[in-house]
Amino acid sequence: MGSSVPFLVYSWVLLPLLAAGKASVIFPVSFSEPPPCVFPFVFGGRSFSSCTSDGAGDGQLWCATTPNYDTDRQWKQCALQEHGGNSEGRPCVFPFTYWGDTYYTCTSKNSRKGRFWCATTGSYDKDRKWSYCADTRLNENPTGPCVFPFTYNGKSQSTCIADGMTSGKLWCSLSSNYDMNSKWTYCEPSEPRPCQFPFIYRNRSYSSCITKGTSDGHLWCATTSDYDKDSKWKMCVPHEYGGNSEGKECHFPFTYKKQTFFDCTDQDEPSGRFWCATTKDYDEDKRWSFCADINRNPGTAEQGNNTASQELCSFPFTYKGKTYSSCTTEGEFSGKLWCSLTSNYIGRWKYCQPSDLPGQNSYKS
Known part of the structure; x- marks a missing residue:
């Protein structure tokens, strides 16, 4: 999620990027290479x-x-796989960041002949690794970075959403106002993985989704324990999505293989992502969705958000539709008291300290 300025290279000659007022560069272009496909x-x-x-x-x-x-x-x-670049044809990684923007598609931005390329790690800004895209990845649909926030049905959205998709798949707008300019793309990561908590980012440990390092304020998490080393990440999804329930909300508790679940589970999910049943009995109904990343119970992290232990609890706060005016053990399998650090729980929390405990009277709205 770096913010440094990338470089472009045209025929190995350094040229100033006049339009942006930056002298940068790095995409090698051989003039003997054919022009890109044109679709349609x-x-x-x-x-x-x-x-x-x-x-x-x-x-x-x-x-x-x-x-x-x-x-x-x-x-x-048509090229059937990635080729060239300074990654020697390594496969694309989606999403990737370029100039702070988030891409789920190949792009021709700053490629002199309009050839499409992609980063081969989660951040071109940080790692500067790229390949030309397989032509079979391309089509006539608009390409470009997701634009956050964007307006959809009159509401501002700061992350990929499933709203309006009968399939429950996640998507983002490629314009700031989808209602007026309906360009979009699916938010389909090349390596579907769950958030890994805690994870390291810029030598600090985080146990929940964060906005640090983003220019557009979207929540994200690493999908390995060390983003600084691996550059692997995903956007945090604020609601259920996918599955065969088309993103319908979780139903708790639910029964799966005759066991009762009070929270999301990664049991039997090949990608390791967390899921839930959307009816009370999965064994009978077989209906499910992937879980919202920001609703992962505090108890699913190995430790509390210790980096924020000095921050104050936000009272009252809402967690899973219930409002609490003091610390609670709800969702915490260890039985420890915890509180949200935001008025509406979005994954930022801490275990309560003695100074947080007076007046313990939680209530439900």
């Missing part, structure tokens, strides 16, 4: 939005490099 393109009077094997006697995928193959006869064979 016309072939045989039909429109194609991705690589096709139509008309190819050998069945190879190809694309036009102008909008109309019928008139221009310009084409190239």
Whole structure:
């Protein structure tokens, strides 16, 4: 999640990035390389939005490099995997940050010939590693960074959402106001993994989602124990998503394999992500969603948010729809008292100290 300025390279010649007022650079471009695919393109009077094997006697995928193959006869064979760059063709990693923006797609930004590229770690800003994208990743849909916050149905959104998707999949807007400019992309990470708590970021330990290091204020977490080393991360999702319930809210408690669960679980989930049933009996109904990252119980972390132990509890605070005016043991399997550090629990909490304890009278709204 670094914030340093990346470099661009055109034919290995350093050129000032005049538009941004920055002298930077690093994308090697060989002038013998073919131009990028153009989507959509016309072939045989039909429109194609991705690589096709139509008309190819050998069945190879190809694309036009102008909008109309019928008139221009310009084409190239589609690359089936990442290639080139300074990562020697390592696969793309999504999401990745570039100039502080978050990308879930390949981009042609600052690539002189418009060729699409991607970072091969979670942060180009930090690691400067990239490859050219496989042409089969591309299509006619708009590409670019997610824009946070963005407006959807009149409401401001600061992270990927599932609203409006019948599939329950997460998406983000590529414009600041989706209601007026409906460009979007799915938020599909290349390595679906759960948040790893606690994790290290800039030599500090965090036990909940954070906004530190972001320019747009979205919550994120590392997906390994050490972001500084691995550059692996994901956006924290504030609500249930995916599954076969299309992101329907969790139902607690629920029964799974004749066991009763009062919280989300990663049991039998190959990716290790946490999930919940959306009816009281998964064994009978088989309906489920992935859990919101910010609703992971305090007890699911190995330790409290010790980095924030000097911060004051926020009373009253709301946790899972209930309001508390003092420390509570709700959701904490150890039975220890804890409190939220925000008025609406978003993953920032601490174990209560003696000074937090007077007037212990929790109540439900």
